[in-house]
Amino acid sequence: MNIDRIIGRFLLGQQSQDELHTLEEWKSDAEENLKELQAIQKLWNDSQGLQDYQDFDADSALAKLELSLESSSPTGPANAKIMNFSYVKWISGLAACFLMVFAGYQYMASQETSVIADTKNIVYSLQDGSAIELAEGAKLVISDDQEKNLELDGRAYFEIAKQEDTRLTIDTRFGDIEVIGTAFVVEAAQDYTSVSVVEGTVRLKTSNKEQILTEGMTAMTNGKSLNVKRIDTYNYKSLITGDLQYEGVPLYQVVNDLNRHFGNKLLLGESNSKFECKVSSVFSDLSLEDILKELSLTIGLKFHKKENKYVIDSVSC
Amino acid sequence: MTYDRSKYKNQFQLIFKEYYNPLCNFAKSILKDSAMAEDAVQDVFTSFWQKNNIDSVDNPKAFLFQSTKNKAFEVLRTKKRMNDYTLSLEQQYGNIKTIEEVSDRYILKEKLFRKIAELPPQCQKILTLSKLNGFTYKEIARELDISVKTVENQIGRGLRLLRVKMAKAL
Numbered sequence: 001m002n003i004d005r006i007i008g009r010f011l012l013g014q015q016s017q018d019e020l021h022t023l024e025e026w027k028s029d030a031e032e033n034l035k036e037l038q039a040i041q042k043l044w045n046d047s048q049g050l051q052d053y054q055d056f057d058a059d060s061a062l063a064k065l066e067l068s069l070e071s072s073s074p075t076g077p078a079n080a081k082i083m084n085f086s087y088v089k090w091i092s093g094l095a096a097c098f099l100m101v102f103a104g105y106q107y108m109a110s111q112e113t114s115v116i117a118d119t120k121n122i123v124y125s126l127q128d129g130s131a132i133e134l135a136e137g138a139k140l141v142i143s144d145d146q147e148k149n150l151e152l153d154g155r156a157y158f159e160i161a162k163q164e165d166t167r168l169t170i171d172t173r174f175g176d177i178e179v180i181g182t183a184f185v186v187e188a189a190q191d192y193t194s195v196s197v198v199e200g201t202v203r204l205k206t207s208n209k210e211q212i213l214t215e216g217m218t219a220m221t222n223g224k225s226l227n228v229k230r231i232d233t234y235n236y237k238s239l240i241t242g243d244l245q246y247e248g249v250p251l252y253q254v255v256n257d258l259n260r261h262f263g264n265k266l267l268l269g270e271s272n273s274k275f276e277c278k279v280s281s282v283f284s285d286l287s288l289e290d291i292l293k294e295l296s297l298t299i300g301l302k303f304h305k306k307e308n309k310y311v312i313d314s315v316s317c
Numbered sequence: 318m319t320y321d322r323s324k325y326k327n328q329f330q331l332i333f334k335e336y337y338n339p340l341c342n343f344a345k346s347i348l349k350d351s352a353m354a355e356d357a358v359q360d361v362f363t364s365f366w367q368k369n370n371i372d373s374v375d376n377p378k379a380f381l382f383q384s385t386k387n388k389a390f391e392v393l394r395t396k397k398r399m400n401d402y403t404l405s406l407e408q409q410y411g412n413i414k415t416i417e418e419v420s421d422r423y424i425l426k427e428k429l430f431r432k433i434a435e436l437p438p439q440c441q442k443i444l445t446l447s448k449l450n451g452f453t454y455k456e457i458a459r460e461l462d463i464s465v466k467t468v469e470n471q472i473g474r475g476l477r478l479l480r481v482k483m484a485k486a487l
Contacts, residue, residue: 004473005466011476012454040476043483047429047448049422054345055430056355058337062330065362247438282435286482294481297474298437 007037011044113142117154129161130168136263155187155263157236160200174223175206184213185236185260194220198233235261242285250276251299251315262288267306269313277317332377333362338430339423340385347389357388382420432482433475440475443468 006023009015015023027034115124117134124132124140126147134140138154151171160168160179170177172188182200187193195204196218204211204219209226211219219228235257238244244261246254252275258266265288268275277299283291292310295301300316337358344354361384365374374380433444446452446460454472458465 002470002473004477005470007473007476008454008469008471011472036477036480039480039484040473043429043476043479046425047433047444050426050429050433050448051451052345053342053426053430053449054351056338056341056351058334061337061355061359062333065333065359065366068359069363069366280437284435284482290481290484294478297478297481 007040011041115140115142126161131159133157152186152188154189155185155260157183157185159183174221175204175226178203178205187260192220192222194218196231196233196236198236244283244291246279246281248278248280251279251295251301251312252276254279255312258288258291265309267309267311269311275312275315277315329366332365332381336378336381337362339420339427340381342426343382343419343423344385344389347386348392353392354389357392358385361385361388378420378424379416382423383416386416386419428483429479432479435482436475436478440471440478443471444475444479447472 003023003026006015006019006026009019010023023037027037115122115134116139117136120136122134124134126132126142128147132140133156135155135157138152138156140156141151143149143151148168149171150168153172158170158179160182162182168179170179170186172186172193173190174188174193177184177186177195180201180203183198184200184202185194185196185198187195195202195213197213197215199215201212201214204213204221204226206221206223206226209221211226211228213219213228216230216233217228218231219226221227235244235246238257238261244254244257252268255266255268255275279295279299281294281298283294286294288310292301292303292312296303300314302313302315303310304313305311340358340361341351341354344357345351348354348357361381364384365377365381368374430449433441433448435441436444442461443457446457447454452460454465454468457463457468461468
């Protein structure tokens with residue numbers, strides 16, 4: 001008997017005696033099942049008040065409000081000039097706070113600054129408004145006062161403000177990246193460097209090759225060879241936004257994204273399972289374990305934890 | 318000074334984005350008009366901006382909901398739309414429900430609304446028709462040209478998924 005359907009009928013009080021019996025058995029199978037049913041009943045009741053709930057356009061309303069304040073308000077806070085704030089800029093504003101709390105922040109020399117994301121992702125902002133989100137374990141060294149020469153070890157997402165005079169460069173073990181603009185992910189690992197461009201253009205230089213990368217291109221190099229391919233970049237922003245969105249994407253691709261997002265914590269098991277199962281879902285700021293729990297409900301994914309990693313055992317979509 | 322202005326603006330924008338939608342829906346429940354609700358909430362946020370110091374507001378959520386309620390009833394009075402129904406509504410909001418209760422209810426609605434939108438397409442469609450449009454299972458089945466059995470199944474599945482998403486959001 002399908003428990004989802006029985007729950008669906010139970011909520012309307014339309015379950016048969018047999019179904020009620022099955023539901024009672026399911027409830028008594030595990031305390032978690034009882035808790036789940038209680039939570040579902042609460043959700044069902046809470047959502048009764050959603051009728052006619054509307055999605056108003058907050059972004060347009062905010063833009064309209066800012067315009068009206070700009071044109072009419074000498075009484076705004078400290079007569080502040082209203083500017084169009086991009087996502088990057090407010091991240092920049094928060095960056096200092098993040099750093100105080102989470103980063104190992106130290107001056108290595110008079111002109112060199114190191115930023116280390118010790119235990120979790122941190123956001124660092126440059127003087128020009130550029131924002132850099134360092135993934136857990138990554139280290140960024142800024143080697144000049146102008147903040148134009150960076151060195152990266154680990155993975156980071158860059159949203160770089162328009163470069164007026166001197167272009168920003170990021171040095172890694174296997175290649176240097178010259179930034180023409182604007183948003184991209186760099187992974188400087190022990191045995192390779194990869195660059196994936198979400199918006200704009202960057203130039204990757206290795207000891208013997210040079211490659212211009214534009215939006216939707218990713219390049220990987222080990223210092224000797226350089227491979228370039230096209231990618232779907234939407235979820236590359238997840239490091240900043242926390243959102244991962246899928247519409248009919250095969251599971252193995254989702255696993256790649258999750259590994260990029262959470263730092264290689266997910267393994268595909270050895271069973272001959274359906275790892276090409278299609279996933280359609282939105283994960284907003286969920287932990288890896290919560291995402292796996294959700295996938296277990298949608299595509300019957302089974303997993304177990306092994307040390308600090310998760311192994312996908314099977315899928316039954 | 319520059320930092321303070323920027324910090325103030327950041328704070329304001331975060332608060333605006335968090336509360337704009339639930340406040341508009343709250344205002345709409347009183348005004349019964351979406352455009353009037355949006356105007357009222359714009360006025361509330363304009364006043365909020367002009368307070369100069371968000372930190373001086375102890376509880377921005379309560380402040381914004383209380384201001385929106387006051388504004389909405391002010392609009393009704395100005396437009397002479399105050400009738401027996403709205404008078405009793407004002408009394409109800411004034412006497413029975415504290416603004417904390419009202420705001421918590423709308424914040425919960427907002428989270429549910431957003432999380433339903435994150436469900437897989439079929440679940441999302443069915444839960445939206447059920448909860449936002451008030452369709453019965455039969456009506457949903459007819460609308461989507463699927464069986465009632467599928468609707469029942471998807472409702473159960475959708476709510477189980479929603480529970481996982483809401484557990485994280487609350």
